[in-house]
Amino acid sequence: xxxxxxAFPLLGGLLMIQTAIISRLTLLSGSGDxxxxxxxxxxxxxxxxxxxxxxxxxxxxxxxxxxxxxLLPLIGYGLVVALARMxxxxxxxxxxxxxxxxxxxxxxxxxxxxxxxxxxSGSPLPWESALTHVTLPSxxxxxxxxxxxxxxxxxxxxxxxxxxxxKNA
Amino acid sequence: MKTLxxxxxxxxxxLIVASGxxxxxxxxxxxxxxRGVMSPLVGVQQWISSRYIAAYQFLTAPRDMxxxxxxxxxxxxxxxxxxxxxxxxQQQLREAQVIYALLDFARAHPQNQYxxxxxxxxxxxxxxxxxxxxxxxxxxxxxxxxVVTSQGLVGRVDAVTAGxxxxxxxTDAGTIVNVRLQNSKVEGQVHGSVTxxxxxxxxxxxxxxxxxxxxxxxxxxxxxxxxxxxxxVSDIRxxxxxxxxxxxxxxxxDFSTLQAVLVITNFRPIQLAPLIPTPIP
Numbered sequence: 001x002x003x004x005x006x007a008f009p010l011l012g013g014l015l016m017i018q019t020a021i022i023s024r025l026t027l028l029s030g031s032g033d034x035x036x037x038x039x040x041x042x043x044x045x046x047x048x049x050x051x052x053x054x055x056x057x058x059x060x061x062x063x064x065x066x067x068x069x070x071l072l073p074l075i076g077y078g079l080v081v082a083l084a085r086m087x088x089x090x091x092x093x094x095x096x097x098x099x100x101x102x103x104x105x106x107x108x109x110x111x112x113x114x115x116x117x118x119x120x121s122g123s124p125l126p127w128e129s130a131l132t133h134v135t136l137p138s139x140x141x142x143x144x145x146x147x148x149x150x151x152x153x154x155x156x157x158x159x160x161x162x163x164x165x166x167k168n169a
Numbered sequence: 170m171k172t173l174x175x176x177x178x179x180x181x182x183x184l185i186v187a188s189g190x191x192x193x194x195x196x197x198x199x200x201x202x203x204r205g206v207m208s209p210l211v212g213v214q215q216w217i218s219s220r221y222i223a224a225y226q227f228l229t230a231p232r233d234m235x236x237x238x239x240x241x242x243x244x245x246x247x248x249x250x251x252x253x254x255x256x257x258x259q260q261q262l263r264e265a266q267v268i269y270a271l272l273d274f275a276r277a278h279p280q281n282q283y284x285x286x287x288x289x290x291x292x293x294x295x296x297x298x299x300x301x302x303x304x305x306x307x308x309x310x311x312x313x314x315x316v317v318t319s320q321g322l323v324g325r326v327d328a329v330t331a332g333x334x335x336x337x338x339x340t341d342a343g344t345i346v347n348v349r350l351q352n353s354k355v356e357g358q359v360h361g362s363v364t365x366x367x368x369x370x371x372x373x374x375x376x377x378x379x380x381x382x383x384x385x386x387x388x389x390x391x392x393x394x395x396x397x398x399x400x401x402v403s404d405i406r407x408x409x410x411x412x413x414x415x416x417x418x419x420x421x422x423d424f425s426t427l428q429a430v431l432v433i434t435n436f437r438p439i440q441l442a443p444l445i446p447t448p449i450p
Contacts, residue, residue, distance in 0.1 A: 019290030019301060029364050031295045066292050067299045067327060067335060114296055123343035125296060125363045133364045134295050 003048070003160045007057040010156075014038055015061050022145075030137025032145045035062055036110060039077055040102045040146075041153035043084035044095055047161035055081050068114065069121055076113045080106035096150060103146045104139065111135040267429045274319035275431060281394070282435040284308050288427050289333070296363055298341035300324075302430060305332045313392070313438035316430050321398035321421040322346070322386060323430050325438070334432075339399065340365040340424055347389040348399055350382050359384065359399055359418060367400065369416040376414070378405050384418050391439025 018034045025031060035058045043051040059074030066073065084102045111134065115125050193199050268285070275283045286302035304310050306329045316323040316336050324338040339346055344361040348369070357372045369384060382402040388395030404417035 015293065016290075018293045023291035023293055023295070026295070029295055033293065035293070062293055065290075065301070065335075066294050067297045067337065067341075068294050111296075114294065118296060118342070121343075123296075123341070125342055130296065130363050138295055 003157075004050075004053040006160070007054045008061070011035060011038065011054070011058045011061055015065060019065060025141075027137035027141055029133045030135065030139075030141060032138065032141035033107070033110070034145065034149065035073075036077065036080060036106060037103065037142060037146055037149040038153055039081050040084050040106055041099060041150045042157065043081045044088050044098050044102065044150075045154060045157035045161075046088065046095070047163070048157050049161075051081050051085065069117060072114060072117050076110040079109055079113070083109070095154070096147075099146050099150045100143060103142050107139045107142050108135065111138065264428070270319035271429060271431050274317070281433045283431040284310060284434050285429060285431055286310075286334075287429050292335075296342070298338040298344075298361060298365060298424070299327065300336050300338065300427060300430075302334050302336055302432070303332070304432065305330050305334050307331050309434050310334045310432055311434075311437070315393050315397070315433045315436055315438075317397060317433065318422050318427070318430055320423075321400070322393065323422055323424075323427070325392065326432065336430070338424055340367055340420065346393060346399060347387045348384050349387040350376075350378065350402075351385055352379070352382050353377065356387050356389065365424065367418045367420055369402065369418050370413060372414050372416065374407070374409075374412070374414055378402055378414065378416055380405065390441065393438075394433065394436050 286304035290301035292299035
């Protein structure tokens with residue numbers, strides 16, 4: 001419950017860092033996405049029961065601040081977190097590797113969705129230009145940022161969901 | 170009587186000997202003798218003096234070292250403080266220069282009313298070119314108001330809250346600005362792109378465009394006031410099989426280092442939507 005309450009202030013703080021600093025640190029036209037990485041790291045943690053509130057908080061905050069259509073971040077982050085939860089449940093036992101895997105595919109999914117939606121909402125984005133100048137540099141930056149974000153949110157999740165030891169009588 | 174005479178002669182003898190020695194010394198005949206006598210004394214004096222100075226330094230050095238180290242620390246702290254002050258003053262100077270430039274621009278265009286604002290953030294999505302400014306509806310900012318700097322056009326207000334606003338830059342892929350070329354008076358459109366480059370479109374093929382031509386807002390469409398500088402033609406792309414020629418425009422505003430902007434508050438964009446006919450079913 002505390003974790004759900006923390007979603008808005010934590011992601012709000014991250015969004016402030018994102019808009020004030022990370023969005024200015026560009027590689028070509030790409031930039032990292034702290035909110036996406038935070039949601040992936042949170043969703044991949046083995047003891048986190050639900051990431052739904054975090055997706056809602058992140059999606060609504062980004063949709064409110066950004067010039068994108070309001071529902072686009074909500075849907076995009078929802079898809080990426082769903083991928084992370086699926087990966088966590090079924091396949092991967094090495095969380096850091098899973099973090100990198102979901103960061104890679106999550107960035108591609110989120111950017112593809114953004115390009116499609118912006119095409120239909122009056123901002124023509126050439127696929128080739130968007131891929132080479134925005135998506136690939138953003139992918140690189142996201143993978144670089146994935147390590148510190150994972151470490152931070154792993155510790156946070158460990159603190160909020162401490163491991164319970166069952167003693168046999 | 171005899172004693173007095175002998176004392177007189179003794180005194181005279183002493184005086185004569187003394188005078189003789191003085192005369193010999195002044196004339197230089199005693200130098201070898203004096204050197205031979207004085208050299209050991211000077212050597213002894215030097216040895217005593219050097220030992221005394223060494224002993225004095227040995228006894229007083231620790232106290233001086235401690236005081237010097239303390240003084241050094243104080244000076245280092247002062248240097249650090251002064252360096253911090255220099256950096257702060259340089260920052261203030263840069264901000265003041267930006268503000269003075271904006272003030273000069275506002276004075277040069279007295280027909281407009283301005284609200285100055287700081288750029289406090291950028292859009293989280295790399296596909297969009299928007300900035301967030303620290304002035305909102307409480308400061309008189311409204312949707313659609315043009316935003317400029319002392320160099321030229323920045324964009325227009327896209328969304329407003331009480332204390333902040335989001336500005337869509339002219340480099341955004343969704344932006345279209347109606348413009349004209351200053352020299353040829355030909356009108357066209359400037360389009361943004363996902364990479365942040367802006368291009369001049371819809372220029373007829375028979376129009377002569379030259380590198381370096383200035384691009385100004387035309388005011389057509391009522392979205393922006395006329396005659397605001399947008400940029401300069403930096404490359405021309407003319408293909409004979411197309412209806413229009415295009416050109417790459419170098420914006421006059423450096424959007425990567427945008428710190429402060431002016432919002433033109435007495436310009437209200439014209440809403441053309443009610444004038445566009447809708448098909449009757």
